[in-house]
Amino acid sequence: GENVEQHPSTLSVQEGDSAVIKCTYSDSASNYFPWYKQELGKGPQLIIDIRSNVGEKKDQRIAVTLNKTAKHFSLHITETQPEDSAVYFCAASIRGGQAGTALIFGKGTTLSVSS
Amino acid sequence: GAGVSQTPSNKVTEKGKYVELRCDPISGHTALYWYRQSLGQGPEFLIYFQGTGAADDSGLPNDRFFAVRPEGSVSTLKIQRTERGDSAVYLCASSFQAYQPQHFGDGTRLSIL
Numbered sequence: 611g612e613n614v615e616q617h618p619s620t621l622s623v624q625e626g627d628s629a630v631i632k633c634t635y636s637d638s639a640s641n642y643f644p645w646y647k648q649e650l651g652k653g654p655q656l657i658i659d660i661r662s663n664v665g666e667k668k669d670q671r672i673a674v675t676l677n678k679t680a681k682h683f684s685l686h687i688t689e690t691q692p693e694d695s696a697v698y699f700c701a702a703s704i705r706g707g708q709a710g711t712a713l714i715f716g717k718g719t720t721l722s723v724s725s
Numbered sequence: 726g727a728g729v730s731q732t733p734s735n736k737v738t739e740k741g742k743y744v745e746l747r748c749d750p751i752s753g754h755t756a757l758y759w760y761r762q763s764l765g766q767g768p769e770f771l772i773y774f775q776g777t778g779a780a781d782d783s784g785l786p787n788d789r790f791f792a793v794r795p796e797g798s799v800s801t802l803k804i805q806r807t808e809r810g811d812s813a814v815y816l817c818a819s820s821f822q823a824y825q826p827q828h829f830g831d832g833t834r835l836s837i838l
Contacts, residue, residue, distance in 0.1 A: 614767075644826060653729070653816055653829035654768065699767050711824050712758065712781060715767025 612637045612704045616716025623690050625725045633700035633716050634682040642703040642711055643676060643683050647696045648718070654699060658685070690723045697721070727751065729830035731817050737836045740809060746802040746833045750819030757800050758827060759792055760816040768816055768829075774800060775823055807837045 613636040623629050635643075641662040646654035660667045660674045660683065667674050671690075676683040687694060697720050701713040730749040738744055750757050756775055760768035770784040774794045782792070789807075794800040804811055814834050818827040 616767075642824070646829075651831070653818075653831040656826050656828060659826055701767070704770070711756075711820070711827065712770045712773050712784070713760075713768075713827065714770065717765070717767050 612640075612702075612714050614700060614702050614714050614716045616700050616719060618719060619717065620720045620722070622722045622724065625690060625692060625723055627690055629685075629687045629690050629694070629721055629723075631685045631698055631700065631719045631721075632682060633684070633702075634680075635702040635714075636681070637702065637704060637714075638681065640702040640704065643674070644701050644713070645672075645674060645685050646699045646701065646715075648699060649696045657698075687721075690721075692723050692725050695721055695723045729817055729819055729828055731815075731830040731833050733833060734831065735834045735836075737838065738807060739838050740807060742807050744804050744807060744835065746804075746815050746835070748800045748802070748817030748819075748830060750798065750800070750817070751828060754819035754821055754828075755797070756820040756823045756825070756827075757794060758818045758820075759800070759802050760818065760829075762814045762816055762832070764813075771802075780823075804835075809837045811835060812837045 616633045644659035648654045673686040697718045700716045759771040762768045773781040776797045789805045792802045814832040816832040818829045820827045
């Protein structure tokens with residue numbers, strides 16, 4: 611069945627360093643790939659997304675890259691700050707985006723940024 | 726409020742009981758999704774509504790789970806004969822239309838004793 615794998619499961623960086631989280635997906639029909647940030651006791655917050663017709667997208671310190679041939683996509687956070695500490699989830703649309711945009715999520719990456 | 730609202734925020738009940746979880750989507754959003762998140766895992770898709778109809782309920786784990794959205798706005802997720810394995814955070818998300826970004830509420834933490 612459809613699957614999204616996310617690595618690493620935990621990531622510790624120093625403030626100001628860059629952080630990279632990688633995901634692979636199995637359904638070649640997936641065409642939408644969002645990233646969410648989740649803080650303790652809160653729901654996931656959308657931070658950036660990318661569609662399959664684009665290879666890269668950037669929003670200030672956050673960027674996402676997509677390689678459809680290899681079926682993987684990555685989140686890049688530059689100049690990390692302590693407030694970036696949270697659990698990050700990648701996701702991919704399932705069933706080729708039919709029936710809305712139901713998503714399948716990775717298992718998450720716990721990012722810790724120390725000052 | 727401006728975001729997705731879910732009530733109650735916490736629900737504790739005994740095995741075998743019936744529960745209802747409510748979701749108020751962002752005003753004007755036609756698409757509504759329910760997900761379930763177990764500890765240490767990503768959200769898992771349950772059901773998708775476009776307007777009043779359930780367009781895709783393939784993620785519901787069994788027939789004890791049911792959801793409605795009678796007027797195309799508020800949705801209720803209903804669980805009958807609850808089991809301890811149903812304990813999780815139930816998340817609701819909405820989007821302006823299908824194929825648009827989904828925005829999540831803070832969820833209902835359901836605990837079955």
